[in-house]
Amino acid sequence: MIGAVVFDFDGTLVDSNAIKRQCYDDVFAESPDAGPLIERTVVDFPAFSRYEVIARVLEQLGETPDRLAKRTRELSRRYTTLCEERIRKTDDFDGVPETLALLGRRYRVVINSATPQDCLRRVVLSRLWHKHCDWVLGGPATKRENLQHIGKRFSLRPREMVFVGDGDLDSEAAKAFGCHFVRAHPSCSEAPVCAELLIKRMSELPSIIEQFSTVSQP
Numbered sequence: 001m002i003g004a005v006v007f008d009f010d011g012t013l014v015d016s017n018a019i020k021r022q023c024y025d026d027v028f029a030e031s032p033d034a035g036p037l038i039e040r041t042v043v044d045f046p047a048f049s050r051y052e053v054i055a056r057v058l059e060q061l062g063e064t065p066d067r068l069a070k071r072t073r074e075l076s077r078r079y080t081t082l083c084e085e086r087i088r089k090t091d092d093f094d095g096v097p098e099t100l101a102l103l104g105r106r107y108r109v110v111i112n113s114a115t116p117q118d119c120l121r122r123v124v125l126s127r128l129w130h131k132h133c134d135w136v137l138g139g140p141a142t143k144r145e146n147l148q149h150i151g152k153r154f155s156l157r158p159r160e161m162v163f164v165g166d167g168d169l170d171s172e173a174a175k176a177f178g179c180h181f182v183r184a185h186p187s188c189s190e191a192p193v194c195a196e197l198l199i200k201r202m203s204e205l206p207s208i209i210e211q212f213s214t215v216s217q218p
Contacts, residue, residue, distance in 0.1 A: 002180075002213045003156045005103050005205075006147065008165035009113035009120060012184045013096050016087045017166075023082045024053065027075045031061055047169055049114065049139060051076045084119050088126050093184070095202035097129070102206055104132035108154050111136045112146045112163070143173035151177075162212055164205065171196065180212050
């Protein structure tokens with residue numbers, strides 16, 4: 001039986017991937033050479049946190065070692081503020097609130113994101129999703145670590161959990177942990193693995209979870 005459905009946030013529940021990418025450009029707006037460096041960093045190091053992306057770009061722009069940590073903290077705070085302000089105003093994917101409410105009546109529902117936890121919880125609260133969620137987990141822990149925390153808290157084995165995400169990092173976290181994975185495909189630019197289950201609309205998810213519940217029976 002499935003006991004928990006775990007959702008990535010950006011690009012899965014909210015159409016925010018492009019917003020987060022634009023915010024990097026905006027915090028480096030006074031550095032005209034930063035654009036290509038940002039692009040190369042986010043492509044070459046997709047698992048980097050915002051702090052790591054900003055630190056690497058600053059290093060490549062020639063920031064002095066004695067100022068690097070301070071400037072990284074400053075720009076990271078600015079980046080987080082911009083992201084939070086803009087994501088609060090952006091749209092959910094179709095059917096998200098209804099699907100969270102429906103699943104929340106039968107399963108544990110958890111949000112698992114790389115977004116810093118305090119920021120993530122504020123955004124979830126602003127959308128009133130906390131009514132349907134049992135837990136909200138963000139960074140600095142990795143998504144795999146958060147999956148482990150979820151399993152431990154709710155006494156669930158990996159096969160009793162489903163992780164829903166839009167990217168390869170989500171798929172890899174699910175595989176490493178050993179739980180089921182569903183790729184939410186509406187905004188995903190990465191090529192899915194052929195064996196993955198795909199959904200184009202959140203309304204498709206409950207029936208898939210039901211199928212997992214059936215095959216997960218001992």
